[in-house]
Amino acid sequence: MPQSIREQLMALAEPDYRDFSAKLLPDHVKLLGVRLPHLRRLAKEIAKDDWREYLSSASDEFFEEVMLQGMVIGAAKTDLSESFHLISSFLPKIDNWSVCDSFCASLKPLAHQPDPLLDFIIPHLSSQEEFSVRFALVMLLDYFITPFYLDKVFACVNGVKHPGYYVKMAAAWCISICYIRFPEETLSFWENCGLDSFTYQKSIQKSLESKRVTGERREILLRLREKIRQS
Template identity: 35%
Template sequence: MPDMTIREHMRDRLRAEADPEYREFHSRLLPGTAGILGVRTPVLRALSKELLKGDWKGYISQVQAAWKADGQGDDGVYYDELILWGLCICRGFKKWEDAAPYITGFIPAINNWAVCDIFCGSLKMAGRYRQEAWEFIQPYLESGQEYGIRFGVVMMLSHFVDEDHVKEALERMDAVRHEGYYVKMAVAWALSIYFIKLPEAVMPYLEQNHLDDWTYNKALQKITESFRVDQETKTVIRSMKRPLRPA
């Protein structure tokens, strides 16, 4: 019998770590997402650390090839494998220039908010390569693809909520035109984070912007749900809500 590939070995590990109750819970959060085993994120992070001690680039290559050939699902790549693939990129590379081609190869496989958000939040090297990372995400914000745009927006809220980027970030979000639910939610979430951390810079934007009514109102809602916003400010924010116009 031939030796198992590193991907086959890791698939056995993933199946052994699967939690049926967590699978059921997580599947409800990701409707339409196939191939969820139910491995909890801390376990996936621990497995990624194990992979980094060996041929982790080989693992990425094998999972990527399987995804291209068979797609995602029980007979293709597991959702949990996508997370591992992304975590290996985030943890394995030290330089942005080395990681960039792998990030480019991974983004088309993102097909739900959880893979997107875990990947973006784990891509810590963006903090060390700020200019390179900022330039990298710009085309995705204009890509017209739901999860490409979400990738760009979540990268901004994860790594670029600061005085140096707030003006340009608001301009980028104001220019987003996409009807996808997960794009709108990402923009609303990002605006709330920018407001919470930089209220004086963001308030003029909230008073005059080109957001659709749903995204705008959702951003206001998220601001008022934050424990870091005082009651007086929440009252002002609630008064800014737009009436929803008929579609």
């Protein structure tokens, strides 16, 4: 008799890794301790079989079970309409940054159709649910920080008003990636943006933390940060 998904996950679980991961996640998250490469491999195997049946009956009890569902959605071969339906059904299950960000990373195949993907993402930026907004922001930073979409990314981030911590951190992260790739355009954005003080300062801090920001680009940020502190 084949092992159930739960049994397979438990066989892959590492107590030491579980204890380490638990320090990075909210207390309510129930962990088994399965590493991401194992989850990705299992997701690919499920996606080759009856993945619709799996998703319809999958358990949400453990962190890894929810993470796995997101990865299966990313790996499943289907059309854009069904993908968007699956994503919409999955979003309410996200209750931590790790599942959110890994889910976004698993959706890379959808980036080949950027315009409909962007149309799908944008309404989530005004959601009342913290992780639905974070989902939209992380999708922007993963797939849309390009010359063609940069102004749209700035406008989207500037329009986010959700007060959640994980939203603000995602917005700051997004703008920091913009600065790494497009420093002059991002400086212009900072001059006239409507970001709240926390997000604004975090976006500069996260830019400074990047090893790709050196020399004059780093000095500009240091001066900008000092100017903010004195204001």
